[in-house]
Amino acid sequence: MDCTFFEKHLDGFVQETIAQATRSAMQEHLACCNRCRRLFDISRGEPDVMPFETGEILARSILEKTSGIPCPRVRQHLCDFTDGLLGTEYARLVSLHLDHCPACQGLARLLGELSQELPQMSERDPGAGFTAQVLKVTAQERASRPSLATRIRERWERALRRPRFPFEAAYAGTLLVVLTLGTPTIPPLDGSTRVLAPVETQLRRTLGNQLAGYELPNLTRPIRTKLEQVSILTSRLAGLETQLKDTLASQRSSAIRHLSSLPNLFFRRAFSFVNELIQDFKQAFSKE
Amino acid sequence: MDLDLLLQRCRERDELAWEALVRQFQSRVYGIACHYLGSAEDARDLAQDVFIRIYNNLNSCPNAQVFLPWVIRITRNASVDHIRRAKVRPPASDIPAEVAHSLAAQGVNPEEQCALNSRRKLIHRALQQLSALNREVILLKEIQGLALEQIASLLEVPLGTIKSRSNRARLELAEKVLALERGGAAGGVS
Numbered sequence: 001m002d003c004t005f006f007e008k009h010l011d012g013f014v015q016e017t018i019a020q021a022t023r024s025a026m027q028e029h030l031a032c033c034n035r036c037r038r039l040f041d042i043s044r045g046e047p048d049v050m051p052f053e054t055g056e057i058l059a060r061s062i063l064e065k066t067s068g069i070p071c072p073r074v075r076q077h078l079c080d081f082t083d084g085l086l087g088t089e090y091a092r093l094v095s096l097h098l099d100h101c102p103a104c105q106g107l108a109r110l111l112g113e114l115s116q117e118l119p120q121m122s123e124r125d126p127g128a129g130f131t132a133q134v135l136k137v138t139a140q141e142r143a144s145r146p147s148l149a150t151r152i153r154e155r156w157e158r159a160l161r162r163p164r165f166p167f168e169a170a171y172a173g174t175l176l177v178v179l180t181l182g183t184p185t186i187p188p189l190d191g192s193t194r195v196l197a198p199v200e201t202q203l204r205r206t207l208g209n210q211l212a213g214y215e216l217p218n219l220t221r222p223i224r225t226k227l228e229q230v231s232i233l234t235s236r237l238a239g240l241e242t243q244l245k246d247t248l249a250s251q252r253s254s255a256i257r258h259l260s261s262l263p264n265l266f267f268r269r270a271f272s273f274v275n276e277l278i279q280d281f282k283q284a285f286s287k288e
Numbered sequence: 289m290d291l292d293l294l295l296q297r298c299r300e301r302d303e304l305a306w307e308a309l310v311r312q313f314q315s316r317v318y319g320i321a322c323h324y325l326g327s328a329e330d331a332r333d334l335a336q337d338v339f340i341r342i343y344n345n346l347n348s349c350p351n352a353q354v355f356l357p358w359v360i361r362i363t364r365n366a367s368v369d370h371i372r373r374a375k376v377r378p379p380a381s382d383i384p385a386e387v388a389h390s391l392a393a394q395g396v397n398p399e400e401q402c403a404l405n406s407r408r409k410l411i412h413r414a415l416q417q418l419s420a421l422n423r424e425v426i427l428l429k430e431i432q433g434l435a436l437e438q439i440a441s442l443l444e445v446p447l448g449t450i451k452s453r454s455n456r457a458r459l460e461l462a463e464k465v466l467a468l469e470r471g472g473a474a475g476g477v478s
Contacts, residue, residue: 075459076455078459079454079455079458079459080455106466107459107462107463107466110462110465110466111458111459111462114411114430114458114461114462114465115430115458117407117408117411118411118426118430118431119430119431119433121319121408121411121431122316122319122431122432122433123315123316123318123319124315124318124319124322125315125318126314126315126318126331126332126335127332130314130318130332130335130336131307131310131311131314133336134310134314134335134336134339134340135303135306135307135310137336137339137340138306138339138340138343139303141340141343141344142301142343
């Protein structure tokens with residue numbers, strides 16, 4: 001058999017659709033012809049057609065020029081991969097990368113090892129005698145454990161000794177008083193319109209009465225006079241309104257000042273009261 | 289014995305039950321203290337204090353399911369308090385030799401024990417190179433086996449932060465170990 005015959009029947013040979021006799025002859029030829037064997041390998045898509053190193057260099061070069069080296073992305077998922085938490089398809093992709101990347105492969109191997117080794121580091125032997133020492137100390141603790149009343153008294157004494165206790169007690173007392181008795185409310189300031197409304201009504205009524213006596217022909221002069229009076233009155237009214245607002249605002253702020261000083265005053269008195277109380281307690285305890 | 293029953297007896301001040309509880313958890317408490325303090329002596333004293341706290345507050349632990357996280361929380365808080373009091377950070381150096389020797393598992397032959405010790409020393413050195421939060425996440429999750437929610441609650445850090453830190457810290461630790469291995473190998477060659 002010659003190479004031309006082999007090439008002609010190569011497709012049938014790969015797809016196994018040729019007669020057995022032809023197939024045997026082609027196999028004999030394949031055994032002795034390197035060129036046809038290479039051709040056969042290419043037709044079958046054998047992976048070892050290209051040397052491994054060449055393939056790696058080629059793949060790396062393509063990746064660098066397209067999507068970039070996928071190692072950082074693989075490392076994001078490496079922990080989930082080693083824990084078996086990745087989906088099958090994605091795990092297959094990561095596995096494929098690991099087959100070709102020794103650095104990521106080493107990291108994955110180490111992650112697997114660490115997940116075995118780290119839990120073993122949870123315990124350490126504290127050495128002989130540790131248990132006996134703990135038991136001795138806790139036994140002493142139990143023996144010297146005071147009664148409930150003594151513990152309450154000790155806790156109270158400790159609380160009294162704290163420098164900020166009077167402050168806390170006074171604050172709590174003031175808060176309690178304010179919450180119990182409530183905060184005095186201040187009446188709303190916005191009363192100026194209401195206050196001025198009767199004045200305006202009275203003015204209109206007076207003007208209406210005075211205008212009612214005039215005949216129509218003689219009306220021009222008195223009306224002008226009255227209009228001047230109205231203008232004067234209106235400007236006075238505006239002045240009065242401003243004055244009223246100012247007075248109310250100043251009264252309000254002084255009321256707020258007075259009210260806001262009340263809790264402060266109470267707090268200071270409560271603080272001094274609690275301080276005196278503590279001194280009394282201390283004296284009482286020291287006598288005991 | 290069932291831990292719930294053991295705890296119940298300890299609450300009733302049964303001395304034998306308390307001894308069993310101490311023996312069951314002393315290695316773990318001591319291990320955590322060693323990780324935080326880095327000194328065997330300090331860790332031993334702290335572990336003893338932790339057991340006294342546990343003894344005095346047994347009624348605060350509701351059941352056996354949360355006992356281990358509770359113990360870890362007490363140990364961690366006591367360690368942090370100790371570090372604050374001493375006003376020093378945990379040493380970045382290697383763990384002391386006596387601690388390293390005590391790391392050995394029982395029933396391992398001397399060669400294996402030596403390899404195990406050097407390996408654990410390496411991991412410990414790599415751990416010291418991590419950030420404080422990453423180191424704690426590794427200690428609490430990977431070493432002590434706490435759940436992410438428990439770690440978030442213990443460290444008072446959002447759960448999302450712990451989740452994202454967890455894998456990153458593991459990967460960082462693996463990279464550090466790998467670098468130290470390579471450094472060691474290179475040092476050995478040269």
